[in-house]
Every structure is written in C-alpha cells, then in structure tokens.
Amino acid sequence: QQQVKQSPQSLIVQKGGISIINCAYENTAFDYFPWYQQFPGKGPALLIAIRPDVSEKKEGRFTISFNKSAKQFSLHIMDSQPGDSATYFCAARSTGGFKTIFGAGTRLFVKA
Amino acid sequence: GAGVSQSPSNKVTEKGKDVELRCDPISGHTALYWYRQRLGQGLEFLIYFQGNSAPDKSGLPSDRFSAERTGESVSTLTIQRTQQEDSAVYLCASSSFYEQYFGPGTRLTVT
Structure with a gap:
C-alpha cells in the first residue's frame, strides 16, 4: 500500500539547470513533509521540510512547493550542480504520530 | 555530538542462520525506526x-x-x-520530534 508516489524514478539535468521532483500523497492525515538526500553508501539526510499550512519553503537553492488541495508537493533544485547527484526521497509523516512513509526515490544525475 | 551508529556495517550470512543488527540512537531521542532498503529501491x-x-x-x-x-x-x-530475499541495507533512524537522523546502515547479504 503505497501512500506516497514519487516521480520521476531517475532524472538527468545539465549543470546549472533546474531539477524538479514530484510527489503525491493519498492520505490526508499527514502533518509534515520532508525531503531526504542520500549519497551512495550513506544513510538519508534531511534536506528540507514543509508543514501543510504553507505553500512554499525555500532554503538556498532548494525549494518545496506544496499544493494541499491537490495533495501534491515538489522539490525544485535551482542551479543544479554535479555535487547534487544523489537519490532524493520525499516523505510524509502521520499526524499526531511518528510514522513516516517514504516515496520510492528519484536518482538525480547532474551532468558537468 | 555523536550521530546514530549501527553495527555491523556489513554482515554476510548463510541462508537459514539468524542475524542480529544493532542500532545506537542519538542520546535523548525518544523515537527509533528501522527501515529496509533493497538495492536501488526506496525505504x-x-x-x-x-x-x-x-x-x-x-x-x-x-x-x-x-x-x-x-x-x-x-x-x-x-x-x-534468513532467506536470500532478506539481503538489503537495514537502516536505523532516531528522532526527538520531526526530523529523523539516519545511521549509515548495515548491509546484509544472505548467501
């Protein structure tokens, strides 16, 4: 039962370009939507997160856009760099609890 | 301070054997999670x-x-x-509220 659907599975972007990863959720009982970045051989690390009461959050080159009515949220990486090449996971945390559901991941490759 | 640690980092075992994986969370974190990540897959x-x-x-x-x-x-x-389909990286994470901090994982290979 996949409650968070992530796309695309893989993404190739030129250096300096914009990387866009999308996620959609089915259950409305989520209160926290983080994005994690994972490099090969490492555990995921929190990149940026958003609460459902805001529509956008920006931190440096990373922006989350959140559409509550459509139950969708996306990660934009501006001025993508080769060092951004990694796997990105969106996630959603259940309201009032600690359980977090992860998307299947997007493998991003930024060409130099 | 120290992050989440896991041991062993790698474990190779024969089918049918039992294995035990350990996670040391960040001190003070009340929540602790285990995830499985198969090769190239999500959590x-x-x-x-x-x-x-x-x-x-x-x-x-x-x-x-x-x-x-x-x-x-x-x-x-x-x-x-253990079965061959158990082969994966097992990740542990701990949390005090929202953010989960992950360990480096234990790579389990069942032969």
Whole structure:
C-alpha cells in the first residue's frame, strides 16, 4: 500500500539547470513533509521540510512547493550542480504520530 | 555530538542462520525506526519505537523479523532463519520530534 508516489524514478539535468521532483500523497492525515538526500553508501539526510499550512519553503537553492488541495508537493533544485547527484526521497509523516512513509526515490544525475 | 551508529556495517550470512543488527540512537531521542532498503529501491518501514509505548510493528514482513529496544537506548533487529530475499541495507533512524537522523546502515547479504 503505497501512500506516497514519487516521480520521476531517475532524472538527468545539465549543470546549472533546474531539477524538479514530484510527489503525491493519498492520505490526508499527514502533518509534515520532508525531503531526504542520500549519497551512495550513506544513510538519508534531511534536506528540507514543509508543514501543510504553507505553500512554499525555500532554503538556498532548494525549494518545496506544496499544493494541499491537490495533495501534491515538489522539490525544485535551482542551479543544479554535479555535487547534487544523489537519490532524493520525499516523505510524509502521520499526524499526531511518528510514522513516516517514504516515496520510492528519484536518482538525480547532474551532468558537468 | 555523536550521530546514530549501527553495527555491523556489513554482515554476510548463510541462508537459514539468524542475524542480529544493532542500532545506537542519538542520546535523548525518544523515537527509533528501522527501515529496509533493497538495492536501488526506496525505504521500507519495518518498525518504530516511541518512548515506553508499544512499538508499531506493522511493517515487519514476517514473523522471522523482530526488534527490541531497551528503554530509550539501543535497539536490536533480529532476523531468524534468513532467506536470500532478506539481503538489503537495514537502516536505523532516531528522532526527538520531526526530523529523523539516519545511521549509515548495515548491509546484509544472505548467501
């Protein structure tokens, strides 16, 4: 039962370009939507997160856009760099609890 | 301060053997999670512990899998009678509220 659907599975972007990863959720009982970045051989690390009461959050080159009515949220990486090449996971945390559901991941490759 | 640590980092075992994986969470973190990540795949929730509450075991794939946590400290994930399909990276994370901090994982290979 996949409650968070992530796309695309893989993404190739030129250096300096914009990387866009999308996620959609089915259950409305989520209160926290983080994005994690994972490099090969490492555990995921929190990149940026958003609460459902805001529509956008920006931190440096990373922006989350959140559409509550459509139950969708996306990660934009501006001025993508080769060092951004990694796997990105969106996630959603259940309201009032600690359980977090992860998307299947997007493998991003930024060409130099 | 120290992050989440896991041991061993790599484990190769024969089919049918039992294995025990260890996770040391960040001190003070009340929540602890176990996930399984197969090669090239996403994170599959297995179990989480929150303080003294009963653990949420809803993600454990079979009764061969079990986990324990001592108070708000170390946790062990045990896989009995390992099968080849158990081969994966097992990730542990801990949390004090929203953000989960992940360990480096244990790569389990069942031959």
